[in-house]
Amino acid sequence: METCGVAMKWRRDGMSYWTRWCPVWAMLMCGALQAGAMAATCNKSVRWYDDGAYSYRGADGQPTGFYVELVREALRRMDCAAQWQEMPWARGLVELEAGKLDILPGARKTPEREKFAYFSRPVNRSPNVLFMSKAASQRFAFTRLADMVGTDFRLGIQLGVAYGAEYDELIKNPDFLARTQPLTSRRSAWGLLQMGRLDGLISDEVSAWVELQNLGLSNAVVKTRVVTSDDPGLLALSRLSNTPEFVATLDRTLQAMMNDGSYKRIRERFVPCVTSAETQACR
Structure with missing residues (x-):
C-alpha cells in the first residue's frame, strides 16, 4: 500500500527538484507518529535508594515510596x-552536578x-533530628550539636x-569533626547504635520512624530535642539536563496535585501521619 511518494517537479529555469507527496490520511498518521516520538523522548532519570518511607524496592521488585510515586505521577501528567x-545520596549529588542524573528527590536547597x-517548590517537611541509643541518652543531655x-x-x-547551618559551622571544628563517622547508608547505622559502636545519628524524622519500626529498634533508640534543620525537602533538577521552563511546568503540576488531593493521598500511603497539603507536613 502506498503512503508517501516522491515526485519530480520542474522550475521555470528548467532545473528539477524532488518533492514528497502524501495522501491526507498518511500525513495525519505521520503527524501522530511524530507526536508520539516527541513524547517518548521526555524521559527523566530519577535517583532512588533504600530510604525509609521515601523510596524502597516493592514486592514486585520495582521502586516505590512517597518520593517515587510523587515524581512518577507528576512526570506522567507532563507526558514524561x-x-x-x-544510587547512594552522595553519588546522586555528583551525578546531578555532572548532568548524568536529571532529578534527585528530597534535597534541601543550599x-x-x-x-x-x-529546585522545585517544597514537597515535604520533616526535620533532621538527633537520635541517640538509649544508653547514650542516659550519658549525654545535649540541647544543641555544639x-x-x-x-x-x-x-x-x-x-x-x-544538616543545617549549625552543623556546617561545627564541621570546621577539628574536635567536632573527630566526633563524626561518615556513612554511606543511614539504615545500616541504626544497628551500629544498637551494638554500641555509635552513640547518635542525625536523621530525617519520618525516615527514622519507619526504619526503626521496621528494624524492631523503636525502644532501643531515643529521639532527642536537638533539631539540626527544618528546611523543606525539594526536588533538585540538574541545570545541565533541565530548563527553567521544565521546572516551572513541574511546579505547576505539583501544585495541581496539592489542589486535587492526589499529593495528600500519595504521602499518606507511605508516611505514618495525617498530611497537610498546605504545609507538606504531618498535621
Missing part, C-alpha cells in the same frame, strides 16, 4: 517517563547546590547530606 537510578541544580565538643560522643553522619 521516569528512569529510576539506584547555595553550593544552587550552582548546579534548579554540646558534643569536648566529649567522647560518636556521631553518625550520612555523606553529602545537608
Whole structure:
C-alpha cells in the first residue's frame, strides 16, 4: 500500500527538484507518529535508594515510596517517563552536578547546590533530628550539636547530606569533626547504635520512624530535642539536563496535585501521619 511518494517537479529555469507527496490520511498518521516520538523522548532519570518511607524496592521488585510515586505521577501528567537510578545520596549529588542524573528527590536547597541544580517548590517537611541509643541518652543531655565538643560522643553522619547551618559551622571544628563517622547508608547505622559502636545519628524524622519500626529498634533508640534543620525537602533538577521552563511546568503540576488531593493521598500511603497539603507536613 502506498503512503508517501516522491515526485519530480520542474522550475521555470528548467532545473528539477524532488518533492514528497502524501495522501491526507498518511500525513495525519505521520503527524501522530511524530507526536508520539516527541513524547517518548521526555524521559527523566530519577535517583532512588533504600530510604525509609521515601523510596524502597516493592514486592514486585520495582521502586516505590512517597518520593517515587510523587515524581512518577507528576512526570506522567507532563507526558514524561521516569528512569529510576539506584544510587547512594552522595553519588546522586555528583551525578546531578555532572548532568548524568536529571532529578534527585528530597534535597534541601543550599547555595553550593544552587550552582548546579534548579529546585522545585517544597514537597515535604520533616526535620533532621538527633537520635541517640538509649544508653547514650542516659550519658549525654545535649540541647544543641555544639554540646558534643569536648566529649567522647560518636556521631553518625550520612555523606553529602545537608544538616543545617549549625552543623556546617561545627564541621570546621577539628574536635567536632573527630566526633563524626561518615556513612554511606543511614539504615545500616541504626544497628551500629544498637551494638554500641555509635552513640547518635542525625536523621530525617519520618525516615527514622519507619526504619526503626521496621528494624524492631523503636525502644532501643531515643529521639532527642536537638533539631539540626527544618528546611523543606525539594526536588533538585540538574541545570545541565533541565530548563527553567521544565521546572516551572513541574511546579505547576505539583501544585495541581496539592489542589486535587492526589499529593495528600500519595504521602499518606507511605508516611505514618495525617498530611497537610498546605504545609507538606504531618498535621
